[in-house]
Amino acid sequence: MTRVLQLSDPHFGTEQPQVVDALHRFIDSCAPDVLLLSGDITQRARRSQFDAAQRFLDRVTCPVLAIPGNHDIPLFNLFARFFNPYGNFRRTFGKHLEPEFSNPDVLIIGVNTTRASRHKDGEVSASQTARVIERLRQAEPEQLRIVMQHHPVRAVAESDNANLLIGREQAVPAWVDAGMDLLLGGHIHLPYVWPLFGHTGESGRKAWTVQAGTAVSSRTRGEVPNSVNLIRHDVEADRHQCFIERWDYSAEADYFVQALVTDVAPDRPSQGPALT
Numbered sequence: 001m002t003r004v005l006q007l008s009d010p011h012f013g014t015e016q017p018q019v020v021d022a023l024h025r026f027i028d029s030c031a032p033d034v035l036l037l038s039g040d041i042t043q044r045a046r047r048s049q050f051d052a053a054q055r056f057l058d059r060v061t062c063p064v065l066a067i068p069g070n071h072d073i074p075l076f077n078l079f080a081r082f083f084n085p086y087g088n089f090r091r092t093f094g095k096h097l098e099p100e101f102s103n104p105d106v107l108i109i110g111v112n113t114t115r116a117s118r119h120k121d122g123e124v125s126a127s128q129t130a131r132v133i134e135r136l137r138q139a140e141p142e143q144l145r146i147v148m149q150h151h152p153v154r155a156v157a158e159s160d161n162a163n164l165l166i167g168r169e170q171a172v173p174a175w176v177d178a179g180m181d182l183l184l185g186g187h188i189h190l191p192y193v194w195p196l197f198g199h200t201g202e203s204g205r206k207a208w209t210v211q212a213g214t215a216v217s218s219r220t221r222g223e224v225p226n227s228v229n230l231i232r233h234d235v236e237a238d239r240h241q242c243f244i245e246r247w248d249y250s251a252e253a254d255y256f257v258q259a260l261v262t263d264v265a266p267d268r269p270s271q272g273p274a275l276t
């Protein structure tokens with residue numbers, strides 16, 4: 001079994017120390033194989049805020065995969081925003097803005113949907129869409145195929161329609177048809193799991209979008225608590241098994257408690273030729 005822990009929108013600079021401490025204890029107990037940061041790692045892309053994120057990660061022993069969110073680009077420093085927007089991000093996470101992780105059980109593809117020329121909106125280009133399709137088609141049958149980016153592709157609240165990823169109409173069905181199983185996002189601090197379909201609609205392949213809340217920030221949305229997603233994937237008797245566990249921070253328990261489990265088993269065999 002592979003355990004993938006998705007943390008999103010921690011917005012270091014606005015982190016709550018008791019929630020950070022509880023999250024460390026949760027990570028120790030669930031022992032993920034890989035930890036994902038799906039953007040807005042900092043509040044204002046300041047060096048000190050990335051340093052706080054680094055101190056948090058210093059206690060994590062598994063591989064970490066991070067992509068930028070709109071808050072990880074400087075907002076007020078216009079020179080840095082347009083000439084070196086990812087300088088502080090790269091200082092902490094390395095030069096790759098679209099990292100990948102692969103083991104026999106899972107393939108994770110990062111996509112950078114931030115744009116220095118846009119305020120907070122995200123965009124996926126035709127070349128990014130094509131690159132992800134190519135990588136998905138190279139996946140092994142037994143691998144769970146995850147795409148991670150920051151901006152949502154499907155809203156469940158009408159007020160979030162304005163936050164949807166530009167270019168999603170082209171990218172999402174093509175990625176579903178190319179074999180994507182899960183599309184991870186953040187940005188709106190509202191966790192949910194929702195089905196996605198390929199070009200032939202509900203008669204074709206189904207995948208899932210997995211939105212995460214804010215992991216540790218005080219910038220929670222209404223009554224929605226801090227939360228993280230734990231993705232468990234296994235192959236048994238040649239069938240995929242996959243569950244999304246949402247864990248919410250409970251101030252009463254001072255710990256993350258399991259709030260919801262969603263069965264998202266991929267509807268494809270774990271053996272045989274790759275999808276074409």
Ligand SMILES: [Fe+2]
Pocket residue numbers: 009011040069071187188189
């Ligand atoms: Fe955010």
